[in-house]
Amino acid sequence: MFFKSKPMWGKKTQLKSSYDVVIIGGGLHSLATAYFLAKDHGITDVAVIEKNYIGFGGAGRNTAIVRANQRTQYNVPLYKEALDLWPVLTKDLDYNLMFNNCGNLNLMHSEAAMNAARMTIATAQFHGVESHLIDAKQAKEMVPALNISEDITFPIHGAMFHPPGGVIRHDAVVWGLARGAAKRGVEIHQETEALSIGTKNGKVTSVTTSRGTINCKQVLISAGGYSAALIHSMLGIKLPISVLTIQAMVTQPLKPLLNHVVSSGAYHAYANQTLKGEIATGAHMDPWPNYTTLNTAHYIKHQAEALSEFLPCLRGIRFMRIWGGLADMTPDMAPIMDGNNQVEGFFMDCGWGYFGFKSCSAVGKYMSEFIAKNECPDMLKPFALKRYEEHRLMGETAVVVNYTPDN
Numbered sequence: 001m002f003f004k005s006k007p008m009w010g011k012k013t014q015l016k017s018s019y020d021v022v023i024i025g026g027g028l029h030s031l032a033t034a035y036f037l038a039k040d041h042g043i044t045d046v047a048v049i050e051k052n053y054i055g056f057g058g059a060g061r062n063t064a065i066v067r068a069n070q071r072t073q074y075n076v077p078l079y080k081e082a083l084d085l086w087p088v089l090t091k092d093l094d095y096n097l098m099f100n101n102c103g104n105l106n107l108m109h110s111e112a113a114m115n116a117a118r119m120t121i122a123t124a125q126f127h128g129v130e131s132h133l134i135d136a137k138q139a140k141e142m143v144p145a146l147n148i149s150e151d152i153t154f155p156i157h158g159a160m161f162h163p164p165g166g167v168i169r170h171d172a173v174v175w176g177l178a179r180g181a182a183k184r185g186v187e188i189h190q191e192t193e194a195l196s197i198g199t200k201n202g203k204v205t206s207v208t209t210s211r212g213t214i215n216c217k218q219v220l221i222s223a224g225g226y227s228a229a230l231i232h233s234m235l236g237i238k239l240p241i242s243v244l245t246i247q248a249m250v251t252q253p254l255k256p257l258l259n260h261v262v263s264s265g266a267y268h269a270y271a272n273q274t275l276k277g278e279i280a281t282g283a284h285m286d287p288w289p290n291y292t293t294l295n296t297a298h299y300i301k302h303q304a305e306a307l308s309e310f311l312p313c314l315r316g317i318r319f320m321r322i323w324g325g326l327a328d329m330t331p332d333m334a335p336i337m338d339g340n341n342q343v344e345g346f347f348m349d350c351g352w353g354y355f356g357f358k359s360c361s362a363v364g365k366y367m368s369e370f371i372a373k374n375e376c377p378d379m380l381k382p383f384a385l386k387r388y389e390e391h392r393l394m395g396e397t398a399v400v401v402n403y404t405p406d407n
């Protein structure tokens with residue numbers, strides 16, 4: 001059951017009877033797309049339709065980790081651009097997004113994992129992304145709290161160090177983008193649920209919401225974990241997406257001990273220290289598809305056991321808060337960004353799993369270009385839905401299954 005609270009952002013205003021573009025969902029991707037539609041393309045007659053309040057979904061629940069050391073040649077450039085955009089957006093939005101590029105340390109627990117990391121690093125370096133391999137002793141020098149002894153379940157062999165990654169305040173990103181879009185004329189309608197999409201002769205004509213029907217020629221669904229169900233129920237398009245609960249926790253505040261984001265695929269856990277001193281941790285997912293945001297004892301046990309092995313100084317520390325959100329997972333751990341195929345004027349941006357925060361800046365830029373020009377930018381072409389029919393899956397799963405936890 002979701003906790004129902006009042007939106008804090010903006011006042012409730014009248015819905016118009018028509019807009020050029022309607023965007024369903026008030027999360028990171030919608031707000032970023034709306035912002036860039038207005039800023040880069042002068043398209044301001046845009047309504048963002050959010051059934052709860054902006055940031056209600058993964059936007060307000062994620063653990064704020066950003067990085068660009070993905071695995072494939074399609075993903076790395078997109079995530080690199082997203083990472084490079086944070087300082088630019090901080091300036092353009094005139095909003096402190098609190099980007100802390102403290103670097104990400106992905107722990108490796110076998111020689112096979114070290115070899116796989118070498119390949120990932122080579123791809124990253126080829127695309128100009130700083131990433132390199134370090135041994136266990138160097139990792140310990142960077143994070144003295146790390147347990148590099150042999151007597152743990154998965155001894156640490158080394159790490160993939162990615163200096164430009166780090167963390168950004170997720171709520172600041174939501175509010176900064178919302179403010180930047182609204183300043184340029186975009187309307188953000190909270191407590192407004194999109195119910196159906198009207199079509200005629202294979203073209204989008206309207207969106208019906210809980211507050212009335214809006215005429216429009218273009219509609220984007222970027223509703224995070226809810227996207228696949230909405231796209232299926234509204235347009236009959238089936239997506240290869242499973243929705244799972246993803247949880248996160250924070251400990252009591254501690255003195256500074258972690259100055260990098262540390263993650264481990266083998267332990268399936270990551271940790272970083274927030275400005276308040278709390279250790280934020282997550283990664284493990286209970287593997288059954290569902291739409292709840294409830295927490296499980298199994299998850300808490302997993303995280304506590306994992307952290308107390310590779311960061312043993314955390315043993316006995318109290319967890320203060322726990323929460324959950326939805327992760328929309330595709331079979332190749334890469335998103336689906338597509339449009340104008342099945343229905344003219346319909347665009348989708350979904351399947352982000354647990355990568356949707358770090359990508360949203362660049363995706364907003366390219367999805368807005370797609371909508372404005374009605375032509376898919378080269379950057380987004382590899383992410384089309386038809387890759388599943390054509391057996392061109394992306395191979396990002398290896399990042400998760402083999403050695404990176406992902407977050």
Ligand SMILES: Cc1cc2nc3c(=O)[nH]c(=O)nc-3n(C[C@H](O)[C@H](O)[C@H](O)COP(=O)(O)OP(=O)(O)OC[C@H]3O[C@@H](n4cnc5c(N)ncnc54)[C@H](O)[C@@H]3O)c2cc1C
Pocket residue numbers: 024025026027028029030049050051052053054055056057058059060061062063064065066192193194195222223224225226230246247248282323324325326327349350352353354355356357358359407
């Ligand atoms: C615990 C947790 C930790 C995570 N950690 C990270 C991380 O460290 N780094 C990272 O990159 N990613 C992380 N993620 C993933 C990231 O948060 C998501 O991928 C991202 O939020 C997706 O953005 P979005 O804009 O597509 O959707 P969301 O931010 O989920 O927004 C979707 C919105 O659509 C609205 N909506 C749904 N249905 C309707 C409807 N019918 N009408 C109107 N509105 C509707 C919802 O209310 C919601 O506000 C994490 C996620 C969770 C839950």
